[in-house]
Amino acid sequence: MSPTDARQDRDRLGAGAQRTVYERAFFYFSTDWRWIAMLVALIGVSVAVGLLEAWPLAILVDTVLTHEPRTGWLHHYFLALLPDDKPGQILGLVFIGLTLQVVGYAAWMARMMINAYLSAWGTTRVRASLFAKLQRLDLAYHQSRPLGDSLYRLTTDAFGPWGIVDIMIGTSVAAVTLTVMTTIMLSRNVGLTVAAFAVAPLILWSNWRFGLRIHQRALESKQIDADLTAHIQQAMARVPLSQAFRRESCEFHRFDEAVSRSVKAVLRLNWQEQLYPLARDTILSVGSAIILGYGGWLVYRDQFLAPVPDGMTVGALIVFMDYLRKLWDPLKWLAEFFSKIRTFEAAARRVFFVLDAPEAIKDKPNARALAPRPRSLAFDHVSFGYEPGRLVLSNVAATIAPGEMTAFVGPSGTGKSSLLKLMLRFHDPSSGAVRLDGVDVRDVRLADLRSHFAFVTQDNLMLPTTVAENIAYGRPAAARDEIEAAATLAGAADFVADLPKGYDTTLSEGGANLSGGQRQRVAIARALLSAAPFLVLDEPTSALDPQNEQMLIETLHRLKRRRTIVLVTHRLHSVVDCDRIFVMEAGRIVARGRHEQLLAQGGPYAALWRGELTERPLEPVAAAENKRDHPIFYRYS
Template sequence: LLSLAVIPPIVITLRLHMKPMLERSYEQQQIEGRLYSLVEQTLSAIVIVKTFRRETETERSFRDSARELLDATLASTRVQLRFKVLAGLATASGTAAILWVGGSHALDGRLTIGGVLVFLTYLRGFYAPLNTIAYAPPTVQQAAGSARRVLEVLEHEPEVAERPSAVELNHVNGRLHFENVHVGYEPDRTILHAVDLELEPGEMAAIVGRTGAGKTTLVSLVPRFLDPWEGRVSIDGTDIREFTLASLRKKIAIVSQDVFLFPRTVAENIAYGRPGAEMAEVEAAARSAQADEFIRRLPQGYETVLGERGATLSGGERQRISIARAFLTAAPILILDEPTSALDTETEAMLVQALTALRHGRTVLVIAHRLSTVKNADKVVVLEDGQIVECGPPADLIAARGRYSRFHMLQSGLIGDDRTVSVAVE
């Protein structure tokens, strides 16, 4: 009975330390996640950090985060050690009590020394699994804290959910319709108001407007990067929310201004949207995108491994690989986020030629900042404060002498108010 007396103290110690061990472990995982996020952000923006001489401040932020993580780790370790010490103290006290009682009985002649040693051997066999059980909770609670962080991510409700009844989107003609769309990113701040826009199959619409007008938000509705609060977006007359996300996005190709390339071969980057594409198809896409010539000049041609984010290529070369990627997917709907805005005139001319070939047979939405892009559009959509204020063929809007007409004159150099240029073009 005396040997069993250690169980209640161990149970009490366990109950007192279970929650603190879980909380300290969870806090440690949270801080560790913030530290890793800081490291990732810093390395991704290393050029900006160096350009603006922020190395010292960045190092200080890292040091502060590392110190915070160290404090959290020590706090977690202290709770675990306190539990282990108290649990070990309980079993050690039990062993000492047995020795004292057994020794007293041996001195009185009621128990032999051999009997005491045999009992201590049994006692060790009894306490060994008890210690194992007692020392398990710190490991379990540490794992529980990590699991809690993982479950927070896994259980996070996506902003765009796929309906249980969603069906595959197979054939697409390309008719795109925005119907009375209202949407925003925060409940009290609407970005787009009552937007109505229709594109026929094979039609190209250029979206212009100042920064913050809602251009990117508008095109982001098509691949369902976000859903409208009111109204709907439809393809060929069917609400896009009726389709599975994978099948919908398979029918959409995106060429963005900020091209992301992986540290893989050129061929793998072009075939990213179609991993099983044949090499002949990859090369054909590159030729259509005016990229084949410079790719073959690379050390291993299409097998050349690119640097992080395509750092070993120029901006125009990265854009042409992105366009080749869009060619290869052969998606019937194309979204362009002004891929020529930051390029020199010669490179821009090559990209415009590639984009002209790319738009053939596709419905195109393009965020436009330059006339080289707008002049090829079937219609121009002028956004202002989240609303369409002008929409129609470029020639008609120029003749109407409205907002687009002013944009056209600014881009053509017919008027030169620098302040107005920055507003109208952006």
């Protein structure tokens, strides 16, 4: 399912407040109504076979193998298919019994296949809607919840809608089955039917009692499993930290406690699940004893003590015994309906909770199209905070002209990276506005806005695919020579050439088979290959050695006037030749100007510069303007 299909499904589904959880569950299977109809028909076949399969033996005993044949409407229909002679009738009943069993098995197999089909594709649609929604939700949502919780909703809770549909269909069929079965039993003997249903209250009680406990234990186990998934994901992400601080034993203890909680919850659930069939089989045994004893007495009375034409027969007793065995399933479906449906309803609600979550960052109904091209970028008195009342940016005003190379510098924690997130609308300002050519970015379509920016983050996320595909992530159709050119300009070409398969080398999860500096160069190459007019780099040289940092600086110089470059860094060697530098402290811009102007003014920038010179002397930057332009760089018309 494509993102467009998932979005259309969401629009048709509507808000959760307008539809019940059951309506929303059935919605995901509305396109499969033919398969559902076929499933219901096959269930009907299975029910009919189940009701009829004891009758060939009953007719054989009561009619074919007796000197005084008993007849009834079912006897009449069965015998109408058989020859008149006894051997032919015996063989015919054997064939009918065999046919019923084969048809029953075939119907059961077809039901299982359709069940699997409906479950797989319906759940796929649920997961597609959920995944598309999670991709649209803003960073604040994802940062407020553990990743494991979202994974659990995608992998396990997504089965909730199908569970609801399955239970609703199964319970409806169980009600019909029980009605037909009861009608047939009453037509044969009212007293024995009442005796058969004498155990029904025990069946209902055990279903209710154990169903409630199993439901509670299942919910407990589900939540603990979700917590375990989140804990494992977080623990694996902490492996480098735990090794660095020798906390492996502590992490193992936490893991062991989380697994122990999960195991104990599973065992508590398993204990109830095992007690349940014990109670069920005990009640069935009691019921069978009642039917066998009372039914045997009725047969003895009606056939031997005081024979009557329509009295109880051995064949009828066989049917009653068979129906009693089959009485459990429909009663179980009916008795467990609420407990089972609540379990799947809880899972479905967890899915719909995400689907109904408000999207803080989304397109306005009349959002403007804005094709990517060089534009001015302005922070119009922007203030912003991740939490109400706690601003990290305060009244920031700055303008960046097309083609400029601009930097935001200052100590860590001054809000520099937050400014970059506002550019791409990962968050919206608390007050003020971010503008492209004077247009508030909140009025622009998100896709158009973000197509203006190629963003290199501090995380340097790598995909578990080839180096070439990582570089071409923003432009999948890029030619190999463009990919290699971007890698060369980012200083990645040399180490890529040393990899086992060069650009076709597959990176491990998170790019663990590359160093931090190598991952950063691949990320920079990815941004350079992009056609975005803004190149935004968050601490781009933090993991680079002086030689590669110098190479990156030269690359950025060559891009001046061709792309608008925005740097966020605390290493001032990278910003010496910027057209404008904004110095930040405590979420405010406290100085602005070129490098020489800021040094002449003294103040915070000059202090930062003197501190950096103490750590590392300034190396001369090679003039890049005289080098031949590379074909990867181009001017926008």
